[in-house]
Amino acid sequence: MKTVIGIDPSLTATAVCRMAEDGSVKMLVYGSKANDGNVYNRLARYMELVDDITIGPLWIPDPNLVLIEGYSYGSNPRSVHLGEFGGLLRQRLVEREHVVEIPPKTLKKFTTGKGNASKIAMVAAIVKRWDVEFKTDDEYEAYALARLGLAVLGVDKVLKIQQKLVEGLRC
Secondary structure (H helix, E strand, O other), X not given: OOEEEEEXXXXXXXXXXXXXXXXXXXXXXXXXXXXXXXXXXXXXXXXXXXXXHXXXXXXXXXXXXXEEEOOOOOOOOOHHHHHHHHHHHHHHHHHHOOEEEEOHHHHHXXXXXXXXXXXXXXXXXXXXXXXXXXXXXXXXXXXXXXXXXXXXXXXXXXXXHHHHHHHHHOO
16 A cells, blocks of 8 residues: 655654555654754754654655655744754655655645645645644645645546646656
8 A cells, every 4th residue: 555754844843644545644743842052952852853753653664755845945034953954854764765845835836726825725725625634734734745645646636736736746
């Protein structure tokens, strides 16, 4: 059975959604609290989070495809820290898995049809299309990434407006 993982990375609430072609969904949210900012402590925090995400229960058995949301430059003044964490996470992922990085505008276009949609519009579109409920925006985005992954693998049906976008991501 084909499985995909969608990851919405964040230092405080990384949402990871594992979805199988039978529609089963497992969602976990990982996070850690900031420490004193010393480079050793900061990198230890990031590596602990990377280990939690990539060695955790969602990786058994190995997924067919992993989709991770790309960086949203300029949206957060602390993005340099997210960049450090994101680089370590991506390095670990590409060592073990087939990974596709999805720009935020592409994910918005997949979920809403518009690349400049708000998070509220994305959540509303996801709820309407797939009839799911989660606690946070991060979880909705991880879910949408997993749905996109199943579409890329040819398992999930796509709407006509999504077809070209999905075909462009196929490997």
